[in-house]
Amino acid sequence: SGRIIAVANQKGGVGKTTTAINLATALAAVGMRVLILDLDPQGNASTGLGIKPETRPPGSYGLIHGVPLGETVRKTEIPNLDLVPSTVELAGAEYELAQISRPQYLLKTALRSEIDSGSLEATRAPYDYILIDCPPALGMLTINALAAADSLLVPLQCEFFALEGLSQLLSIYERVRSSFNSVLQIQGVVLTMYDKRNNLSEQVAEDVRNHLGEKVYDTVIPRNVRVSEAPSFGRPVLLYDLHCAGAQAYAHLASEMLKREGVR
Amino acid sequence: SGRIIAVANQKGGVGKTTTAINLATALAAVGMRVLILDLDPQGNASTGLGIKPETRPPGSYGLIHGVPLGETVRKTEIPNLDLVPSTVELAGAEYELAQISRPQYLLKTALRSEIDSGSLEATRAPYDYILIDCPPALGMLTINALAAADSLLVPLQCEFFALEGLSQLLSIYERVRSSFNSVLQIQGVVLTMYDKRNNLSEQVAEDVRNHLGEKVYDTVIPRNVRVSEAPSFGRPVLLYDLHCAGAQAYAHLASEMLKREGVR
Ligand SMILES: Nc1ncnc2c1ncn2[C@@H]1O[C@H](COP(=O)(O)OP(=O)(O)OP(=O)(O)O)[C@@H](O)[C@H]1O
Ligand SMILES: Nc1ncnc2c1ncn2[C@@H]1O[C@H](COP(=O)(O)OP(=O)(O)OP(=O)(O)O)[C@@H](O)[C@H]1O
Ligand SMILES: [Mg+2]
């Protein structure tokens, strides 16, 4: 049944939300049933998919506090794509989670408990992919996502500061694998906001491919203003402007990912 | 004596670190004595100022745990500009701070205790400005910065998602003012990564000026690739390429800020 993918990187503004929204949309467009879990108190994935704030509760905050998945899910205007929205209560979760024992397993329990009770087979089963949009931190929310996930997808902006943070992220990945979630793998690294006019992008891309080789997708997401315009209309760029470079890149990313899965 | 300014915005990648580094450098260039406090576990301000990882401890993590300020400060290659670096231990601070009582005052106590003992007058006194580079979150580290600060400087990327987060940030600012730090004011909002080729930048700029009027600096920081290249050389863009648009904008920002201070 469904594969859970954590879309994470503690560096801010690297394209986590944009990748979660547009990759999910591209997968849904080819018939996959996809759920996005917005685990970021900013709620950008919820806004980018046009979900009005008043319809968001109980959301992912409710989910980690025991509300059944089915009650937190919202339909989006994209067929095959649902969302568990985020609400501002999530901002307090980092602090709250620190007060309880085994805080890292709340999300995993919430998603898995549906399996154990048989209902997730009924709930998770409808999803081929669950993408978790993480906040820009390596705190308890991201740890929860990594503990619950089958794999980690890393959007990596082609900039120097973003490259610097990669080793910290990979060491957290190793720690989660060894202590909380031994099945966790790296789904892949996707280069984002690549600007062919500047050397820095190419240098970063080369550096990452040298270090991580095969784990880096061939598909590179270009910097493309249409991508950053789409959220103000509450739509993924694939709906806002299907033929722009950004939308096409996300469509290619989805097919590259599915091809790689096929050989798995 | 010195004015403490928290450079904060929970939205990731909006230019907090870039603004802290380059505004500080511009202020130092006109003779102000400036200290940057890197409160982000990513340590981008420390890297962007060329401070090698092995020379960073005890850093800001040590400072909030009682190490005297004088022992945490490192000189940079820029005259009049010092830094309290960040170390990876800071990543655990959000979790640790949740376990103690009155966690929000650790930084304020660390900076102020030097005043009370008379030594900060000796330590803080040498600084006209202390800029705190915050992580992309509204957790305990950012709350500590707001509780210790005289004012909040908000870098705001000219993008839709960044605009969305502004109201959340301003409501946290109000809460900190009413419960932890009644002197806190808004230093200003600085528009960053403004791209005159795209409408979105202009729309966001107009929207913010309509809402916040005078609080928004006239100086706008343009998107400029030289700005993002500078950190890979461990230097502020004012040293890397003084005459580029980005460096000039930060120099203007510093003089606008000083002019406004003058009338205060
Ligand atoms: N390929 C692209 N081309 C142009 N703009 C982009 C692209 N991808 C993302 N953006 C824009 O860059 C900004 C940062 O992207 P996004 O918000 O998806 O990153 P994030 O990693 O989720 O940020 P955060 O760390 O705050 O969660 C957004 O304003 C987004 O619209
Ligand atoms: N004016 C600019 N023009 C071009 N690139 C810029 C500009 N300002 C910042 N950048 C680049 O954009 C990226 C994000 O900036 P920066 O790291 O300063 O943001 P931040 O808010 O500190 O991020 P985080 O939320 O991760 O702390 C960096 O790679 C930086 O080099
Ligand atoms: Mg995001």
Ligand SMILES: [Mg+2]
């Ligand atoms: Mg930063």
